[in-house]
Amino acid sequence: MAETQMPTARTRVVREADRAVYDREATYRILDEGFxxxxxxxxxxxxxxxxxxxxxxxxxxxIHGSAASRMLRQMNDGVVVxxxxxxxxxxxxxxxxxxxxxNYRSVVVLGKGILVEDAAEKLAALRALSEHILPGRWxxxxxxxxxxxxxxSVLRVPIEEFSAKVxxxxxxxxxxxxxxxxxxGVVPLEMKAGAPISDRRLLPGISAPxxxxxxxxxx
Amino acid sequence: MAETQMPTARTRVVREADRAVYDREATYRILDEGFxxxxxxxxxxxxxxxxxxxxxxxxxxxIHGSAASRMLRQMNDGVVVxxxxxxxxxxxxxxxxxxxxxNYRSVVVLGKGILVEDAAEKLAALRALSEHILPGRWxxxxxxxxxxxxxxSVLRVPIEEFSAKVxxxxxxxxxxxxxxxxxxGVVPLEMKAGAPISDRRLLPGISAPxxxxxxxxxx
Numbered sequence: 409m410a411e412t413q414m415p416t417a418r419t420r421v422v423r424e425a426d427r428a429v430y431d432r433e434a435t436y437r438i439l440d441e442g443f444x445x446x447x448x449x450x451x452x453x454x455x456x457x458x459x460x461x462x463x464x465x466x467x468x469x470x471i472h473g474s475a476a477s478r479m480l481r482q483m484n485d486g487v488v489v490x491x492x493x494x495x496x497x498x499x500x501x502x503x504x505x506x507x508x509x510x511n512y513r514s515v516v517v518l519g520k521g522i523l524v525e526d527a528a529e530k531l532a533a534l535r536a537l538s539e540h541i542l543p544g545r546w547x548x549x550x551x552x553x554x555x556x557x558x559x560x561s562v563l564r565v566p567i568e569e570f571s572a573k574v575x576x577x578x579x580x581x582x583x584x585x586x587x588x589x590x591x592x593g594v595v596p597l598e599m600k601a602g603a604p605i606s607d608r609r610l611l612p613g614i615s616a617p618x619x620x621x622x623x624x625x626x627x
Numbered sequence: 628m629a630e631t632q633m634p635t636a637r638t639r640v641v642r643e644a645d646r647a648v649y650d651r652e653a654t655y656r657i658l659d660e661g662f663x664x665x666x667x668x669x670x671x672x673x674x675x676x677x678x679x680x681x682x683x684x685x686x687x688x689x690i691h692g693s694a695a696s697r698m699l700r701q702m703n704d705g706v707v708v709x710x711x712x713x714x715x716x717x718x719x720x721x722x723x724x725x726x727x728x729x730n731y732r733s734v735v736v737l738g739k740g741i742l743v744e745d746a747a748e749k750l751a752a753l754r755a756l757s758e759h760i761l762p763g764r765w766x767x768x769x770x771x772x773x774x775x776x777x778x779x780s781v782l783r784v785p786i787e788e789f790s791a792k793v794x795x796x797x798x799x800x801x802x803x804x805x806x807x808x809x810x811x812g813v814v815p816l817e818m819k820a821g822a823p824i825s826d827r828r829l830l831p832g833i834s835a836p837x838x839x840x841x842x843x844x845x846x
Contacts, residue, residue, distance in 0.1 A: 418671075418673060444713065444715060444729075446665035446667075446676050446678075446711060446713070447676070448665075448667040448674035448675065448676035448709070449674055450669050450672070450674050452637075453669070453707065454637060454707060454709070454737060455667035455668055455669050455674050455707065455708065455709045456667065456709050456735070456737075457665050457666070457667035457676050457709045457710075457711040457735070458711070458735075459665075459711060459713040459731070459733050461729065488672065488673060488674065489674065490667070490673070490674045490675050490676045491676075492665060492676040492677070492678065494663065494665070494678040496663060496818070499760065499761060499820075499839075499842075501761070501764065501768075501839070502768070503768065503769050504768060504769040504770075504771070504775070505753070505757065505765060505768045505769065505770060505771050505775075506771050506775040506778075506779070508757070508764075508768070510663075510680065512678070514678050516675070516676070516677075518673060518675075534724070538724065538727070541718070542718060542720070545720065545727075546724060548809045548810070549720075549721070549722065549723060549724045549727070549809060550722050550723040550724065550804055550807045550809075551723075551724060552723070552724050552725050556723070556724075556725040559725075560725070578824075578826050578827065579826055585769055586828050587830070588769045589830055589833065590767045590768060590769075590833065591767070591823075591825070591829065591833050591834065591835050591836050591839075592825075592826040592828075592829060593823055593824050593825040593826040593829065593835070594823070594824045594826075595820050595821070595823050595824075595839050595842055596820065596821035596822075596824065597818055597819070597820055597821070598818070598819055598821060599715070599816055599817070599818050599819075600816070600817055600818075600819045601718075601814050601815065601816055602814070602815035602816070602817060603815075604810075604812055604813070604814050605797075605812050605813045605814075605815065606810070606811075606812040607797050607798055607811040607812040607813075608797065609805050609811075610810065610811060610812065611806070611808055614808065614809065614810050615810065616810050616812070617810050620718075620720070620810075620814050623718075623814055
């Protein structure tokens with residue numbers, strides 16, 4: 409495992425430093441609960457931020473690259489990226505406007521994204537990405553053929569320079585505000601899956617598999 | 628209204644161009660349903676992507692700046708940013724691995740973030756931000772004092788150069804895959820609010836206000 413001294417000057421949490429998390433295990437729990445990241449890269453001096461799906465395999469992130477064609481076109485030996493994953497857990501309502509906040513868990517990974525060229529690694533990466541999002545689905549699907557594999561690009565980003573930030577719990581008000589007569593507390597937020605909607609062209613006799621019944625990201 | 632010819636070369640959707648949306652009204656509906664954006668900026672050649680809350684007021688985005696202190700320290704006459712808002716609507720399960728997708732709506736705004744310096748505009752911007760996230764909450768809270776206003780930074784980003792991308796509907800498989808015997812369809816995803824959790828130091832006789840009962844982002 410390539411371990412970078414954490415935090416680096418670039419990943420040290422400056423604002424609200426008490427919310428910082430630098431250990432790998434806690435960071436991976438956040439990365440494993442999420443499955444959509446926001447990838448930042450620079451082209452012509454302009455930052456771009458693109459949402460895309462990802463998976464984690466060991467100490468690497470695998471990012472579905474087709475959404476980031478703009479990024480991939482400019483790269484030869486890798487592209488400098490920032491991969492950010494954010495999980496939103498709640499609105500925090502304090503007595504004062506100023507102390508309103510959100511409960512969240514977020515991870516920032518800085519590094520170089522490398523295009524996965526080797527066919528076997530690419531297949532393994534796509535499988536890892538699929539299993540990350542929806543465990544069990546890969547084996548139930550028609551497998552990728554050579555043409556599809558070629559048409560798919562995957563980026564590998566090593567998880568070496570990273571930090572996480574977490575806020576949990578109730579609002580924290582200034583001492584003199586606790587007598588202010590308003591409701592205060594937390595409105596929990598969670599991404600929930602609804603009932604699966606079967607495709608109209610579904611073959612008869614096929615029902616929704618177990619892995620999408622009660623789909624949840626809670627790990 | 629400052630109208631930029633849409634799309635520009637930088638905001639033209641390259642991949643899956645059929646999912647592109649360039650009209651302002653549809654873009655604003657997405658911006659108004661979301662309330663957490665990912666702001667990208669460049670510092671020392673490295674892109675950074677930071678999640679933060681935002682509001683929209685007319686043709687401007689107001690971004691809570693305290694989360695982006697790294698960004699604000701480097702700016703004098705504005706900082707070049709990319710503001711991305713992503714709403715996740717579902718997992719799209721096709722018969723083939725290759726045609727798996729997600730239903731989503733996302734907006735990318737490119738522009739220059741300007742620090743709001745005028746005290747009156749800053750107060751109005753914070754109110755807009757608050758009303759965007761939780762309409763009605765501002766008036767129920769202890770108002771910001773001068774010290775708090777000074778300690779809060781707000782960025783204004785004009786919505787001039789932008790694009791949106793939307794995928795909806797069922798999976799689309801290759802013709803020959805419709806006979807592949809697996810379940811296919813959509814697992815809808817939605818961010819849901821749970822029951823409000825009252826702060827333990829709540830004054831007696833205060834119940835959760837109407838604006839957080841059944842809180843929803845559906846607009």
